[in-house]
Amino acid sequence: MFDIVINAKNNPKIKEVKSLLTSSKDRKNSGLFVVEGVRLCCDALLSGCEIQTVFCTENCAEKYGDDIASLRNGCKSFYTVSNDVIKAISDTVTPQGVVCTVKMKQNSFEYEKGKKYVALDTIQNPDNLGAISRTAEALGLDGMVIYGGCDIYNPKALRASMGALFRLPVYICQDLGNEIEKCKELGIDVFATVPDRDAKNVTTVDFSKGAMCIIGNEGNGVSKEIIEKCSDRITIKMDGRAESLNANAAASIIMWEMTR
Numbered sequence: 001m002f003d004i005v006i007n008a009k010n011n012p013k014i015k016e017v018k019s020l021l022t023s024s025k026d027r028k029n030s031g032l033f034v035v036e037g038v039r040l041c042c043d044a045l046l047s048g049c050e051i052q053t054v055f056c057t058e059n060c061a062e063k064y065g066d067d068i069a070s071l072r073n074g075c076k077s078f079y080t081v082s083n084d085v086i087k088a089i090s091d092t093v094t095p096q097g098v099v100c101t102v103k104m105k106q107n108s109f110e111y112e113k114g115k116k117y118v119a120l121d122t123i124q125n126p127d128n129l130g131a132i133s134r135t136a137e138a139l140g141l142d143g144m145v146i147y148g149g150c151d152i153y154n155p156k157a158l159r160a161s162m163g164a165l166f167r168l169p170v171y172i173c174q175d176l177g178n179e180i181e182k183c184k185e186l187g188i189d190v191f192a193t194v195p196d197r198d199a200k201n202v203t204t205v206d207f208s209k210g211a212m213c214i215i216g217n218e219g220n221g222v223s224k225e226i227i228e229k230c231s232d233r234i235t236i237k238m239d240g241r242a243e244s245l246n247a248n249a250a251a252s253i254i255m256w257e258m259t260r
Contacts, residue, residue: 003080006055009088013079017055017089017101024151032101033153036090038064041071041100043163050103051075057086060097068098075100091155104153109171113186114210115142116258121176121226122148122217123247130160132215132251137164139259144168147176149217176214180229183212190214192222192230193254195244199233207258215251 006014019026020034027033032052035044045051054075061068072078089099118136123129129150136144146152152165173179180190190212214230216222227233236245236253
């Protein structure tokens with residue numbers, strides 16, 4: 001069976017991928033998102049994601065034979081495309097030559113007593129979101145809750161996560177306050193991370209019985225309404241002149257303390 005070849009950048013399927021790359025609304029409406037690069041595409045496949053369509057150049061197929069063969073066998077549709085077409089549906093400066101459309105996983109989540117979670121309150125920067133998920137997965141957290149902010153299927157967030165967003169249980173919630181109450185009902189303490197000096201030093205907190213720690217928006221931190229619902233406030237003691245840390249840096253320190 002011969003591959004279907006696409007050489008035109010105005011092909012309807014190519015236009016669809018372009019819209020998925022740039023529009024969170026289109027991703028949500030279609031239930032699809034875009035993954036680029038051999039490693040990330042294979043990570044999605046190995047993590048049990050449903051690969052819908054693969055677009056691949058001949059050079060990429062030759063260079064990464066086994067990986068592309070796995071993607072070909074695991075997808076619903078496979079297209080060979082020109083270098084110009086792959087550039088048109090790429091979000092990177094030097095694309096490797098393979099792009100996939102992937103079906104979003106079901107957005108469901110169950111908290112468990114004694115487990116450890118991180119929640120993001122309106123994180124806007126996709127690089128921060130992706131990097132936090134990468135650290136959370138690497139340190140063995142049990143899940144991540146997302147409220148508002150950046151779309152987790154943003155191409156930059158996916159790249160920064162290095163596949164962690166495929167492997168780590170992630171729940172996109174509509175009401176973070178409601179999620180806090182669910183945790184409390186299970187005896188899970190919920191901590192708001194704040195830059196206030198009168199908050200508890202994170203190094204003194206006992207996380208051994210499980211917890212959820214909330215990381216706030218880059219500019220405004222955790223919202224006042226959410227802080228009031230939390231069990232307590234925690235902070236990272238700083239001796240320097242900086243008033244606060246980058247959201248990703250703060251999250252990394254908090255999660256390390258949660259799991260050490």
